[in-house]
Amino acid sequence: MKVLPPQTSDLKKNGALxxxxxxxxxxxxxxxxxxxxxxSGVNIHELVALVLERSxxxxxxxxxxxxxxxxxxxxxxxxxxxxxxxxxVTPYDIQEYIKQKLLENKGxx
Numbered sequence: 492m493k494v495l496p497p498q499t500s501d502l503k504k505n506g507a508l509x510x511x512x513x514x515x516x517x518x519x520x521x522x523x524x525x526x527x528x529x530x531s532g533v534n535i536h537e538l539v540a541l542v543l544e545r546s547x548x549x550x551x552x553x554x555x556x557x558x559x560x561x562x563x564x565x566x567x568x569x570x571x572x573x574x575x576x577x578x579x580v581t582p583y584d585i586q587e588y589i590k591q592k593l594l595e596n597k598g599x600x
Contacts (some may be wrong), residue, residue, distance in 0.1 A: 495573055497504060498580075500533075501536060502508060502528055502531055502533050503528075503533055503537060503541060504530070504541075505524070505528055506525060506528035506538040506541075506543065507538050507541040507542050508556065509521050509522075509524045509525040509528065509568075510519055510539070510542045510559060511542055512546070513525065513558055514550075514555070514558055517564045517566075518565070518568075519563055519565045519566060519567045519568060519571050519582065520568075520570070520571050520574075521582070521584055522565040522582065523571070523576065523578070523585065525559065525584045525589075526578065526580060526588060526589070527577065527578065529588065529589065530578065530588075531594055535589065535592045535593055539552060539555060539556075542554070542555060549579075556593065559589055560581075560586055560589055560590050560593070561576050561586065562581070562582035562583045562584075562586030562587075563582065563586075565582040565585075566582065567582075
């Protein structure tokens with residue numbers, strides 16, 4: 492994996508790393524964290540571009556999209572429930588928000 496460029500903001504780095512984590516494990520906390528990054532205004536297509544670049548473009552965009560738009564893969568676990576969160580959302584809420592952002596920001600980077 493490549494290192495993220497130094498000029499990349501911390502939020503973008505965090506968002507890209509959360510996307511990578513989602514590919515490896517179905518953690519609701521990672522899904523929630525990605526949602527939080529997107530709610531802060533980070534462009535989802537910029538995150539996708541960073542993830543694809545870090546994978547040397549071995550990862551296919553359609554596979555990444557499929558994973559981040561599948562809320563059914565993520566369930567709130569006991570560890571997540573024990574923490575306090577800013578947003579009270581379900582996996583379905585996050586899935587629909589991500590789909591909305593993918594459509595809204597299409598091609599704006």
